Amino acid sequence: MPTPDAEKSHADEPPHSPRPDDERRLFTRSSSWPEARFLGDVLRTETVGGGLLLFGAVLALVWANSPWSDTYTALGAWVPWSGGERLHLDLDLATWAADGLLAVFFFVVGLELKREFVAGELRDPRRAALPVVAAIGGMLVPALFYVGVMLVSGTDALQGWAIPVATDIAFALAVLAVIGSHLPQGLRAFLLTLAVVDDLLAIVIIAIFYTSGFSPLPLVAALLPIAAFALLVQRRRTWWWALLPLAVASWTLVHASGVHATIAGVLLGFTVPVLGGGTGPGLAEHLEHRWRPVSAGFAVPVFAFFAAGVSLRGTDVGNLLTDPIVLGIAVGLVFGKAIGVFGSTWLMARFTRAELDRELSWSDLLGVACLAGIGFTVSLLIGELAFGAGTAAEDKVKTGVLAGSLIAAVVASVLLVRRNKVYRRLDEQDRRDDDHDGVPDVYQQRPASSG
Numbered sequence: 001m002p003t004p005d006a007e008k009s010h011a012d013e014p015p016h017s018p019r020p021d022d023e024r025r026l027f028t029r030s031s032s033w034p035e036a037r038f039l040g041d042v043l044r045t046e047t048v049g050g051g052l053l054l055f056g057a058v059l060a061l062v063w064a065n066s067p068w069s070d071t072y073t074a075l076g077a078w079v080p081w082s083g084g085e086r087l088h089l090d091l092d093l094a095t096w097a098a099d100g101l102l103a104v105f106f107f108v109v110g111l112e113l114k115r116e117f118v119a120g121e122l123r124d125p126r127r128a129a130l131p132v133v134a135a136i137g138g139m140l141v142p143a144l145f146y147v148g149v150m151l152v153s154g155t156d157a158l159q160g161w162a163i164p165v166a167t168d169i170a171f172a173l174a175v176l177a178v179i180g181s182h183l184p185q186g187l188r189a190f191l192l193t194l195a196v197v198d199d200l201l202a203i204v205i206i207a208i209f210y211t212s213g214f215s216p217l218p219l220v221a222a223l224l225p226i227a228a229f230a231l232l233v234q235r236r237r238t239w240w241w242a243l244l245p246l247a248v249a250s251w252t253l254v255h256a257s258g259v260h261a262t263i264a265g266v267l268l269g270f271t272v273p274v275l276g277g278g279t280g281p282g283l284a285e286h287l288e289h290r291w292r293p294v295s296a297g298f299a300v301p302v303f304a305f306f307a308a309g310v311s312l313r314g315t316d317v318g319n320l321l322t323d324p325i326v327l328g329i330a331v332g333l334v335f336g337k338a339i340g341v342f343g344s345t346w347l348m349a350r351f352t353r354a355e356l357d358r359e360l361s362w363s364d365l366l367g368v369a370c371l372a373g374i375g376f377t378v379s380l381l382i383g384e385l386a387f388g389a390g391t392a393a394e395d396k397v398k399t400g401v402l403a404g405s406l407i408a409a410v411v412a413s414v415l416l417v418r419r420n421k422v423y424r425r426l427d428e429q430d431r432r433d434d435d436h437d438g439v440p441d442v443y444q445q446r447p448a449s450s451g
Helices: 004-012 018-022 034-062 070-076 093-118 125-153 168-180 185-209 216-234 240-257 262-268 283-307 317-321 324-352 360-369 378-389 393-419 420-431
Strands: none
Touching: 018 125, 034 168, 034 185, 034 283, 070 093, 093 240, 093 262, 093 283, 093 378, 125 185, 125 324, 168 185, 168 360, 168 393, 185 262, 185 360, 185 378, 216 240, 216 262, 240 262, 283 360, 283 378, 317 324, 317 393, 324 360, 324 378, 324 393, 360 393, 378 393, 393 420
16 A cells, blocks of 8 residues: 555656656657657648548538539549540549649658658657557458448449548548547547558558559659659759659659559658758658648648539439448448457557556547548548449449548547547646746656666
């Protein structure tokens, strides 16, 4: 039994002060203020982008179900440049949004991935293990749920197995903003890192399973502009008049090879150095700050506008919602993601004998796991690659993604809102700066000496 002095010492200790056993605790805050500040900047940008994404999706749904729905369809089908047949660039506007604008999104993903592996949460194998395992579980289980629904229903649509595996971090953060959640930094960092690993695995899935009509010569030729781009950025030559043409050439050649053109964005992002030559941020962080607003504020919302416009006019909504493809995607996102992320994290904690951060509970993780079931941007992209644009299955894919994401958002909101008082108190502690030096006090505390 602890002595009164011991209890007093423990009670007088500042909230959240670091202790030696914190390394074995899950979902603690970032260990350094610069990392926490960078994370906060990323989350704020993605939150704003998520709001614009929601606006684009709602606008598309309203327009596609209005009396002027034909103009929405015609706009997406418009081919702005009909002279690009040789390079397969005679694309309609909706395809340009999916293949072209999303390359900007995946370029930012590539920058983010490399930064995480070199200087972020994923550089430490011990800290990386949890979000990596959670991301893998959060992708395998939804895919199994989808395949299970297809097998039980006898539906020949197994090619869509990867649709419910992706998490849309911008959409998820927009939901947090709408419900006013003050989710602790440790859980937000876990969600962001989970989404980063999720994006990496989704990129691998797209490259391996959703490449059609592969032509190796253009892909080999693409290595030349990618190498030139890498040479310039490695030497810190950020000449836009040189880098942009090289990026466009890389994208064009990768697109002509049959590999999805967004992979070019990822490869270009991987070439950018993370660590700076001096004490300032590296080039990857600099380019990420510059291009993330373009991605979150323009590229992804425009893609959402063209991708989310499912028309329900003259449709038997009851039959549509019970269609096996719709059910497979929705069940995968709602149940598969929650079970996969929560279950793999719980098993990880059991095997490593790790404990949650002192102020958190397993219900908090369940809310985040449900939030990870919000799949939008990459899910819609994979759905288009799996079934093709303009096919009978396209509206089913959109309906399944929208319905599953909406249900996951509602369930996550219910779970997280009830703990918002606790989150708000933790957020106030994390922001407290009594000495007014611009650095929160929790990042200046040190464990008491044991000697």
